[in-house]
Amino acid sequence: NAGVTQTPKFRILKIGQSMTLQCTQDMNHNYMYWYRQDPGMGLKLIYYSVGAGITDKGEVPNGYNVSRSTTEDFPLRLELAAPSQTSVYFCASSDPGQGGIGTEAFFGQGTRLTVV
Amino acid sequence: AQKITQTQPGMFVQEKEAVTLDCTYDTSDPSYGLFWYKQPSSGEMIFLIYQGSYDQQNATEGRYSLNFQKARKSANLVISASQLGDSAMYFCAMREGSTGNQFYFGTGTSLTVIP
Numbered sequence: 001n002a003g004v005t006q007t008p009k010f011r012i013l014k015i016g017q018s019m020t021l022q023c024t025q026d027m028n029h030n031y032m033y034w035y036r037q038d039p040g041m042g043l044k045l046i047y048y049s050v051g052a053g054i055t056d057k058g059e060v061p062n063g064y065n066v067s068r069s070t071t072e073d074f075p076l077r078l079e080l081a082a083p084s085q086t087s088v089y090f091c092a093s094s095d096p097g098q099g100g101i102g103t104e105a106f107f108g109q110g111t112r113l114t115v116v
Numbered sequence: 117a118q119k120i121t122q123t124q125p126g127m128f129v130q131e132k133e134a135v136t137l138d139c140t141y142d143t144s145d146p147s148y149g150l151f152w153y154k155q156p157s158s159g160e161m162i163f164l165i166y167q168g169s170y171d172q173q174n175a176t177e178g179r180y181s182l183n184f185q186k187a188r189k190s191a192n193l194v195i196s197a198s199q200l201g202d203s204a205m206y207f208c209a210m211r212e213g214s215t216g217n218q219f220y221f222g223t224g225t226s227l228t229v230i231p
Contacts, residue, residue, distance in 0.1 A: 090161065096217075101168060101211045101213050112159075
């Protein structure tokens with residue numbers, strides 16, 4: 001089982017460039033998430049989606065955009081990259097679970113992004 | 117207010133000893149789930165253990181157990197018989213039943229197992 005697949009694993013961007021981080025899951029999960037993890041810190045939610053066509057902002061959405069045209073895919077778009085966006089990005093997915101809880105989030109391997 | 121608080125930035129434990137990693141949470145939702153993840157130096161997030169707010173017994177998974185004290189709103193992870201491979205970052209997370217669509221993570225605890 002592939003689970004959650006993120007590409008690329010590493011990327012260096014120049015300031016002002018744009019890019020899309022790809023995320024695909026094959027578990028038919030309705031919920032998908034994008035987190036960023038800065039060095040020595042926890043995970044901060046950028047955007048999430050509860051199903052195809054539905055997205056919502058998390059804690060740190062500025063500078064990012066997402067779309068969810070299918071259940072499987074949840075790409076994250078960085079527009080006009082800035083050094084502050086240097087981070088490790090994780091995509092995750094989950095089921096709603098019983099009563100909205102009870103099932104864990106499954107994570108991709110992460111994308112290490114450096115903006116120079 | 118922080119939903120999840122982990123107050124131990126770093127911990128050291130002797131190999132084969134037990135260690136407790138602290139986690140407190142803040143929610144007014146009666147239905148919630150608590151999760152622990154391990155992040156080794158390779159970077160992936162590995163799910164370890166889950167505790168539901170209505171679970172009567174503390175969760176256990178192999179050498180991992182969760183010391184769930186509902187009144188204190190704490191969900192500490194206990195690792196028994198530490199191994200060198202347990203050296204990693206450990207994150208506590210919560211999911212609330214009223215929304216269920218977000219996982220709130222703490223800042224993590226770095227555990228180092230000393231031979």
